Amino acid sequence: MEQNIFELIISGFINSLSPYHIFLMAFGVTAGIIVGTLPGLTATMAVALLVPVTFIMEPASGLVMLGAIWCGAIYGGANAAILLNIPGTPSSIATTMDGYPMTKNGEADKALLTSLISSVIGGIIGVIILLTLFAPLAQVSLKFGKPEYFWLCIFGLTTISAMSTGNVVKGLLGGLFGLLLGTIGLDPIAGVPRFTFGYRPLVQGIQLVPALIGFFAFSQMLTLMERDEKYIARYKQTSSLLKSLLSEMLQKGKSVLLRSSILGTFIGMLPGAGGPVASIIAYNEAKRWDKNPEKYGKGAIEGLMASESSNNAVIGGALIPMMGLGIPGCPAAAVIMGGLLAHGIIPGSKLLVESGDVAYTFITSLIIANLIMLPVGYFMLKLVANILNVPLYFVAPVILVLSSIGAYALHNSMLDVFVMVIFGTIAYILSKAGIDPGPMALGMVLGPIAEDALGVSLVIAQAKGSILQTLFLRPVSLILIILSILSAFSPLILDYLKKKKIFESEVKRNDSSCC
Amino acid sequence: MRLGRKSILSASFLLIVLMILVTGCGQSNTPAPEKKSEVNYPERPINMIVPYDPGGGSDMLTRMLDKHAKEQFGNNFTFVYKPGAGGAIGASDIAKEKTDGYSIGTVNIPNYLLQSISGSGDFDVDSFDYICQTASDPQILITPKGSNYTTVEEFVQAAKENPKKLTVGVPGALGDGHVATLMLMEKAGIEVSIVPLKGGSDLLSAILGKHVDAGMANIGVVISEKDNFNILGVTFDRRHDFVPDVPTFKEKGYDVQSFVGRIYVAPKGLAPEVLQKLETGLKNIWDKKEYQDDMKNAKFSTDWKTGAEVKEFVTNYYTEAKELIEKYNK
Numbered sequence: 001m002e003q004n005i006f007e008l009i010i011s012g013f014i015n016s017l018s019p020y021h022i023f024l025m026a027f028g029v030t031a032g033i034i035v036g037t038l039p040g041l042t043a044t045m046a047v048a049l050l051v052p053v054t055f056i057m058e059p060a061s062g063l064v065m066l067g068a069i070w071c072g073a074i075y076g077g078a079n080a081a082i083l084l085n086i087p088g089t090p091s092s093i094a095t096t097m098d099g100y101p102m103t104k105n106g107e108a109d110k111a112l113l114t115s116l117i118s119s120v121i122g123g124i125i126g127v128i129i130l131l132t133l134f135a136p137l138a139q140v141s142l143k144f145g146k147p148e149y150f151w152l153c154i155f156g157l158t159t160i161s162a163m164s165t166g167n168v169v170k171g172l173l174g175g176l177f178g179l180l181l182g183t184i185g186l187d188p189i190a191g192v193p194r195f196t197f198g199y200r201p202l203v204q205g206i207q208l209v210p211a212l213i214g215f216f217a218f219s220q221m222l223t224l225m226e227r228d229e230k231y232i233a234r235y236k237q238t239s240s241l242l243k244s245l246l247s248e249m250l251q252k253g254k255s256v257l258l259r260s261s262i263l264g265t266f267i268g269m270l271p272g273a274g275g276p277v278a279s280i281i282a283y284n285e286a287k288r289w290d291k292n293p294e295k296y297g298k299g300a301i302e303g304l305m306a307s308e309s310s311n312n313a314v315i316g317g318a319l320i321p322m323m324g325l326g327i328p329g330c331p332a333a334a335v336i337m338g339g340l341l342a343h344g345i346i347p348g349s350k351l352l353v354e355s356g357d358v359a360y361t362f363i364t365s366l367i368i369a370n371l372i373m374l375p376v377g378y379f380m381l382k383l384v385a386n387i388l389n390v391p392l393y394f395v396a397p398v399i400l401v402l403s404s405i406g407a408y409a410l411h412n413s414m415l416d417v418f419v420m421v422i423f424g425t426i427a428y429i430l431s432k433a434g435i436d437p438g439p440m441a442l443g444m445v446l447g448p449i450a451e452d453a454l455g456v457s458l459v460i461a462q463a464k465g466s467i468l469q470t471l472f473l474r475p476v477s478l479i480l481i482i483l484s485i486l487s488a489f490s491p492l493i494l495d496y497l498k499k500k501k502i503f504e505s506e507v508k509r510n511d512s513s514c515c
Numbered sequence: 516m517r518l519g520r521k522s523i524l525s526a527s528f529l530l531i532v533l534m535i536l537v538t539g540c541g542q543s544n545t546p547a548p549e550k551k552s553e554v555n556y557p558e559r560p561i562n563m564i565v566p567y568d569p570g571g572g573s574d575m576l577t578r579m580l581d582k583h584a585k586e587q588f589g590n591n592f593t594f595v596y597k598p599g600a601g602g603a604i605g606a607s608d609i610a611k612e613k614t615d616g617y618s619i620g621t622v623n624i625p626n627y628l629l630q631s632i633s634g635s636g637d638f639d640v641d642s643f644d645y646i647c648q649t650a651s652d653p654q655i656l657i658t659p660k661g662s663n664y665t666t667v668e669e670f671v672q673a674a675k676e677n678p679k680k681l682t683v684g685v686p687g688a689l690g691d692g693h694v695a696t697l698m699l700m701e702k703a704g705i706e707v708s709i710v711p712l713k714g715g716s717d718l719l720s721a722i723l724g725k726h727v728d729a730g731m732a733n734i735g736v737v738i739s740e741k742d743n744f745n746i747l748g749v750t751f752d753r754r755h756d757f758v759p760d761v762p763t764f765k766e767k768g769y770d771v772q773s774f775v776g777r778i779y780v781a782p783k784g785l786a787p788e789v790l791q792k793l794e795t796g797l798k799n800i801w802d803k804k805e806y807q808d809d810m811k812n813a814k815f816s817t818d819w820k821t822g823a824e825v826k827e828f829v830t831n832y833y834t835e836a837k838e839l840i841e842k843y844n845k
Contacts, residue, residue, distance in 0.1 A: 048568065048569060052569075052578075141720075143724060146721075146726065185600075186601070186688075187688070188688060190844075191633055191689030191711065192633050192634060192635070192689070200600075200603075200635075200636075201599065201600070203599075203604075204599040204601075204603075271716060271717065321720070326739050327716045327719055327723075328716060334716070341813055346814070347739070349740060349743065411596075411598050411599055412597070452713060455711075456710055459711075460682050460710060460726070462679075463679060465680075
């Protein structure tokens, strides 16, 4: 059996290294990066668009291409996040937090390259974990019940307090606004519409992607247009950056990369959580473990590394329950699973026995696709960085048009475009009051998952007769509760300690001056 | 001479315009073309409204029909995707389309019926003309491996002894599995706690992870993992090909009939000839071996019902489901 799996891996590698597959991967990665970079076109959409094309291919070839597109799109989201402060896909919300400040500091090249390398490393670590451990990990993912999901979301929400150092109250206000938006639509437990004000299209709720485009792209363009600047940021191409950056990344961020990639894989394998949750939590963890957390949000490459390595590691993670149990870990995995089914390949516990060759070709091809992403991405980031040399009065209208198209293309619906404009305007006004879009987006991403998880937990608790047992007294829940408390209050405690230190040193100085 | 030529040219131009106008108006004035268009229906491609995302189950099923649409209808279907609100938005669009036979769509029994009951859709049973059903997917009651309940009898017995204590996962609030569970409760005189999860995959992981005592799942969604849970009963009028040794609830004395039916509908008010042509055309495709093989490969179980049969079923189901939901969901 051992030998057998080893042989499958080797033959998978050989298969995915055929020139035809290399070509498909290069195409997939390129297409993925382009789609990912454009706000509004998500990774799921990129994969879904090309599933019908795979029907005319061999199953393995089709999968190889889909996997490459997925990797490319998740990485590509970082480009817009770094250069324009617009997450190209929901997975790169956390990337904006340090990526854009780096651009503002004139370090766009460095930021883009950091995100490329982190994405590749995260992607490869995720796939290696998938390759070696997916059968046992699939079982672990099953231990995660709804109460654990609820606490995971709460843990994610505590990031708000870490994200908005300086003004936690404004951060919380933004987060609450996001949570409120997440309650519009069908009640997940009762199944009836709420907060739709009789307007039927709202039954589906405020869609995340158009709202995000509004929060980030639309309001960001308004902000930029209002400033009397010719360019988004000063930009000078830095030559021979690669070597110095690599050593800086290795020196500062080995543990950040490793931790974020493992976190990304783990969160990816929990069905329903996915890239946005993973990158937010990885970002928060990077900040918490850092000795100088105050540099985050001002252009710390560790923050960028955390977000980008974790969201690409999600790909390997999301495939764990799909390959092992037939349960897709996220929407993009669900689309790929549909593609597999159409080829008569059934993901799940029998996949490796029945179609092991295809499965291993697919998994190993993801490693190759990540490696191909390095040169392709390098070439493309040189191209996209030039957007900073285009005067703002060209960039802003083009981004607005692209955002509108992106919002419309999601469901061919004008409602999504209106959502973008309305929430973009709201976010613009709120940013005047010092409320950032980051916490709002967080609330919108996590709120619905948390609500559903809480509702289901309560139904189960009612049946079993004990809320305490169901919701609190489970090992994973307890750990998450403790982590949440730590995460929510650590900025306050740190603030307090810092003030105390300053106070003490001042007291000392006063003392010494006295004497 | 030159002038003459010009005036001749313009006169002939005028004449042509006039002729076009006369023939054009003439045609629209006579009542004949209406009938003619029914005889020649379809003269152009038919719009197929899919109320879900491209690449989903409804899309895949309809694409399999579309492979042979050209032979039957002269053209392939033009796919129009109207996703959102679990299909309610697209279904509402179908109901509002023109009744010329060039806009039809696909909806799922009982999804759209339940949306109508819960208030998320502004349509009901009578908003549509029914063309046919091509496939169906009944529910099965499943329990995790190692559970004490491996037969319908054991489950019903336990539920009777512990009212509201057993948790039954369903793939969505007020969805097909939810109503099937209500039907079982009503017929068996038991009460269980219904746990609304987010779709079939979520239900599967709740069962495999033993987070619920049982689940009411669609066969197609969970069948590939059937060795990893117990199957107690199937909500069909006959035993199902996928699980031939599992008894139906009807055999056990509880007449629970519930399934997801893939049906094709048109806005209410189609000419009977047009409706008949659509039904016959789709039936011809359905009978093809290639179509049946495609469906089998993708794990869909084909189940033909005529438009009239579909209409009868949905009317009865609607009444029953509405009563049950009003009774249990106070």
